[in-house]
Every structure is written in C-alpha cells, then in structure tokens.
Amino acid sequence: MRALIVDDRFKRRYQDYLGQEYDLLLVSAWSGFSPNVLAALSATVRGGGLIILLTPAPAQWLTYDDPEYARLLAHPWTALDSPAYFLRYFIGALTASTGAPRRFESGAIEDMVDEFLGCIQADSPSAATTAISGPTDEQASVLANLEAASGRVDIISAERGRGKSTLLGYLAGSLAAAEPISGITALHPWQCSVALRQAAGSLNFRAPDEILQSGQRPALLFIDEAAALPLPMLLALIDCADQVVLASTSHGYEGSGQGFRLRLAGHLQARGREVHWHALEQPVRWDAQDPVEAFVARILLFQNTSGIQPPPSKAIGSPEVIDKTILADDPAALAAIMRLLMESHYQTSADDARVILDSPGIQLSGIFVADSSEPVAILMTDTEEPFEDALREAIWQGRRRPRGHLTQQVLAQQLGVEAALESTIVRIVRVAVASAYRRQGLASSLLAHLEAFEDKAEAGSALHAASFGNDPVSLAFWLSQGYTLVRQGQRQSGSHGGEALLVIKPMEESGEQLTRDALLARGRALATEPAEPASDSHCLWPQPALEPWERELIGLFCDGARPIEAVLPLLLIDRCQSSAELEAPWQSALRDLAGGGDWAAIGRLTGLSGKKAIVAGLRLAVARII
Ligand SMILES: CC(=O)SCCNC(=O)CCNC(=O)[C@H](O)C(C)(C)COP(=O)(O)OP(=O)(O)OC[C@H]1O[C@@H](n2cnc3c(N)ncnc32)[C@H](O)[C@@H]1OP(=O)(O)O
Ligand SMILES: Nc1ncnc2c1ncn2[C@@H]1O[C@H](COP(=O)(O)OP(=O)(O)OP(=O)(O)O)[C@@H](O)[C@H]1O
Secondary structure (H helix, E strand, O other): OOEEEEOHHHHOOHHHHOOOOEEEEEEEHHHOOOHHHHHHHHOOEEEEEEEEEEOOOHHHHOOOOOOOHHHHOOOOOOHHHOOOHHHHHHHHHHHHOOOOOOOOOOOHHHHHHHHHHHHHHHOOOOOOOOOOOOOOHHHHHHHHHOOOOOOEEEEEEEOOOOOHHHHHHHHHHHHOOOOOOEEEEOOOHHHHHHHHHHHOOOOOEOOHHHHHHHOOOOOEEEEOOHHHOOHHHHHHHHHOOOEEEEEEEOOOOOOOHHHHHHHHHHHHHHOOOEEEEEEEOOOOOOOOOOHHHHHHHHHOOOOOOOOOOOOOOOOEOOOEEEOHHHHHOOHHHHHHHHHHHHHHOOOOOOHHHHHHHHOOOEEEEEEEEOOOOOEEEEEEEEEEOOOOHHHHHHHHOOOOOOOOOHHHHHHHHHOOOHHHHHOOEEEEEEEEEOHHHOOOOHHHHHHHHHHHHHHHOOOOOOEEEEEEEOOHHHHHHHHHOOOEEEEEEEEEOOOOOOEEEEEEEEOOHHHHHHHHHHHHHHHHHHHHOOOOOOOOHHHOOOOOOOOHHHHHHHHHHHOOOOOHHHHHHHHHHHHHHOOOOOOHHHHHHHHHHHOOOOHHHHHHHHOOOOHHHHHHHHHHHHHHHO
C-alpha cells in the first residue's frame, strides 16, 4: 500500500507528489488548511482509495490558530482578526454533506483506518487500478491524430487521472520509432514514471537543465506535468526541440498553474509554432461515477469553468462593492466569482476563495448581470497601511520583509523611495472581466468606482498600484487608466513567463511626490541597466511632468554646463513625454545610452564619432525641443 501523509513538513512541497498514485492520503488541517493542497493531492488517490482530512472539531476549528494564517494574512493581521468566513462555510458544507465524506470523532478513526487497511491487504496492491490492456478510446483517438512533424507542438490537456502520462508512453512507442533522438522531461524524474513504464525502454528521462545546457537539439521531446515547470523554462525547452509533445493538467494550480493555460497559447503563437490541443475527458484513475472528484471541486468552489459566459446581450448593472458577510452565507455567489477569476486570471488558484473570505484586508467590487449574482467583472484590492517607525527602519535596512505590502516594499527597497513605507497604498490584486464583456469599459468603470468610493472616505490613500506579469494587454490597460510604469523586473516570472511590472497612480499630493521619486529612480536605474530589448515599453509613462528646476538642469546640460550623466534620467522622462519632437536617431541614442550601449554603436546611429561629438549633438537636439 502507498500512503501520503501531508503535515507541515510536506505541505509546501505538495506539488512534488503530483502525478503519483496513493491508496491513502492523510491531510492534516492542524498544520494549516490550504484548499490548493487538498484540491491537488486528492487527485493522486486511486479509485477505491481513502482520503482522510484531520481537523479540529467543528466548534474549535473556527477559533483555532491555523498556521495557514501566517501565509494568508498580510502584516499586521493575525488569526484573531480573521472573520474565518471560509472556514465557517467549509465546515458547514462538510457537515451538511451526505454520502462522501463520512465524519468520525477521534478514536473511531483508528477503526476506520484498520478496516480500510484490511480491504487493501485482502486485494492485490493494485486492485483499485484498471489493468492496462490497450489504449482507451480517447487515447487511441489522440494516437491516431498525432504524427511526427518538425515544428509541431502537441498539448495533451486534461484533468487529473485521465491517462495523459500513459498516453505519452504510448506515443513514445509510435513516434519515437520515427524520431530516434527523443527524451522525456519533467520537474522531477518520478513525474515521468508512468510514461516511462508504458514506453517500455523507448524513452529516457533527461532533466530540464541537462537538456537546456547540452546544446543538442532533440528531434522529439516529451514533457510531462508541464504546468509544474516555470513558464520561462517550459518555453526554453519547447524552443530547443524540433517537435514537442507535452501533457498537462487543465485544472492545475501548481507551478505556472492557470498561467500555463491562459498564456502558453499566446507565447507559442508568437513563436510561430504549429500547435495542436488534445483533450481527454474520461477519468481512468477512478471510475467515472466516483463522487470524490466532484465533491472536492464543489466544496472548494472551483468546479466547471467551461461554458459559463452569459451571452453579451444581457443587461448589466453598475459597479458595486461586494459585501463579504453576505458572500460568506452565499457559496453559490462566491463560486460564481471564483469561476470568473479562474477562467480569466492567470494568478487564480483554489486558495483564492479562502483569501477572499478570510483576509480582513481584501476588498471586492464587481459588475453583475442585471438582477443576478452572475459577475461579469471583478476587482480585488488590498490596502497596504503605513508601518510603525521601528518596523519601517528594519524594512529599510533590509532586516524585515513583512508579509503582503508588496508595493511599499518594492518602492522602498528596489527604487529607494523610503516614504512609501509611511504611506497608505491601495493595491489592485486582481482585475478580471469575462471575455465576452471586454473592451466595453467595465474594468475602467470598476477603477473609477474605487476612486470615487475612496474620495468619500475620510482617510484616502496616497497611491493606487498594481503588479502583474508583463503582457501587452494588461500594460495597455493600466497605462490607459493613467497609471505610470515604475518598475520592470529583470527576471521572467514562473507563472506567466513575463517580467513583473509595477504601475502606480497618485491619488493625492503625497502620491504625486512618490510617483515622481519612483520615476526618477527608474530613470537612474535605466541608465545603468544592461541593454533592454528594443521595445520602448519602459517609455510608456505619461507622467509626472518635470519640475521647473529639472528643466533648468536640462537647459544647463544644453549649454554644456552639466555632463550627460547628471541629466540622463531626466532626458529619458522628457523623451517619453515629448517623444514626437526629439529626432528619431536621438530617441534611439537615448534608449541605447539608458541601456548601457557603447559609444561606437550610438555613433553609427547618429552619424557622429566619439563620446564628445555625440554628447555635443545630443545637447543641440535637446535644445531644439525645450
Ligand atoms: C493586477 C492585475 O490583475 S493585472 C491583470 C489584468 N487582468 C487580466 O489579465 C485578466 C484578463 N484580462 C481582462 O480581464 C481584461 O482584458 C482587462 C481587465 C485587462 C481589461 O478589461 P476591459 O473591461 O476590457 O477594459 P476596458 O474596456 O475598461 O479598457 C480600457 C482601456 O484599456 C485598454 N485596453 C483594454 N484591453 C485592451 C486590449 N485587448 N488591447 C489593447 N488595449 C486594451 C484600451 O485603451 C481600453 O480603452 P478603449 O477600449 O477605449 O481603447
Ligand atoms: N489505457 C489504460 N488502461 C488501463 N489503465 C490506464 C490506461 N491509461 C491510464 N491508466 C491508468 O490510470 C491511472 C492514471 O493514468 P495516468 O497517470 O496516465 O493519468 P494522468 O492523467 O497523467 O494523471 P495525473 O494528472 O495525476 O498525472 C494510472 O494508474 C494508469 O495506469
């Protein structure tokens, strides 16, 4: 018998166990209850297996100091501040459910486990698993439609336990014969064990790093549990092979999670790869009638994300604040919000339902189909309150990194804007609009509603902010709303494959000062950063205008009284504001200078030779526009 016991030692590594199979899964809620962990690991249990969730007694659970709060709540909230609405809902739903699951008081559980072990031992170890006597109809259909062809990327996407890995093994038998240089990879070797077993020697496991560093180009590469790989690594692997067949879970929240589904297609299209999607609907690890999968999805509020869009002709209401106390008693309304987030936002996971209900700082607003609780647009915010003096000092010196407060800490630590730590900042954690309702001004009106709502509040915030993975639509949206791009991370993120961007918008005078300080810091950083891609994305900031003294400084530069290094950040900002006026070669020259380009290359752009001549040319070009 194979058993998996999930307590605090294993909880953070739960993704490592996906793709494996167990007879018994024991999840201890005493070490913190995470919907993500239960959702993912419940699917590793074979039909006929047993899942045990150990919890405090219902009455104690609501007041139990759940270790999960340390991860869930931003500073300074503690378990005592949490309304525990999600737990209240979850306990109610567990208690009310009939059939699966069964509830046991402590003591009785031992008898139940003994009874289960007796059953398992009486049967053969694999009694619950169907013997493989050939591909299922669905697997056979993919086998028939997938052929060896250079440039092709085939994606087998299905829920857990549908036979994806086994299908990779079958495909290895049919395709690898045509393409001898083939291998299979995954984050961990054991995630390929099912495929390797089925391939019976026609495939070898190769670690992702080994493939990427080898310099060889596999003709055919299989990738299992693809969503568990960080998206940039997955894309690099796809780039380095002629043909790729990958299997991934359509409902995975691990690794790149929803980012895999929502963003991979765009990345592959941009690469010009020929992409084929294949779906497997029928469960094989358990019976199609097995109630556990449906029960877990229902109770964790993430079932059925397909075909949920109401037709666009439906009338919609106005933006409104969503009262979490009402949501706590209306699981159907919460499930509808989760469906929308899951379908449209790459960062969504099963944990979000708990974050929404149990984090005191999180606020929601939305737009609904008129007279219904069907959301078409959702905005989720978190308020980053100022830190007290001692903690501010510790953060500034890099000794503390309190949970949450992302904007304040990025502004202070990455951009040197210390005042952010004593300012109130409202961060937009998520904004999502149902695809059928996009480009109709819904997200804009939710932001306008948020600002108007805050205007009426006594203490408003200095800034509004959002942090997200670089993608052209999101960036275009935030810039259209008057937000300023102040930071572009250097590394690509695991979940979306783009660099992290931070945009901010001042709400009052102190926010304007923070914005300009952040912008100047960004300009300075650009002057020393290595060359960026040719994109002008860092120049899409529309504000703030330069101060008179800064314009004076630029004037002094034009007169030859200041070196280029003293004014480069200001010129970059000025160029962004008046790019139409600065002559094209000088715009490129400025960008190259900001990216650390060498003088010879800039000379070729401008037709001048040597730093002295180029700076003199720049002084004249800038003088013409100020
Ligand atoms: C913190 C975060 O959550 S960042 C992630 C943002 N959310 C997502 O990526 C989820 C998936 N995407 C969506 O839900 C939507 O596309 C959103 C939220 C980005 C935009 O919602 P919408 O309601 O369509 O935006 P809205 O109609 O208010 O657009 C305002 C402006 O943004 C810009 N914009 C919006 N979408 C696009 C687009 N696809 N391409 C170019 N510009 C766009 C335009 O300037 C638009 O004004 P216009 O239509 O007059 O030209
Ligand atoms: N054609 C088949 N006949 C009988 N059993 C099968 C068949 N295909 C798969 N199985 C069995 O079903 C179980 C799940 O298969 P597999 O691991 O391939 O699914 P998966 O979709 O990759 O699962 P996961 O998403 O959890 O990785 C395994 O025990 C496997 O042996």
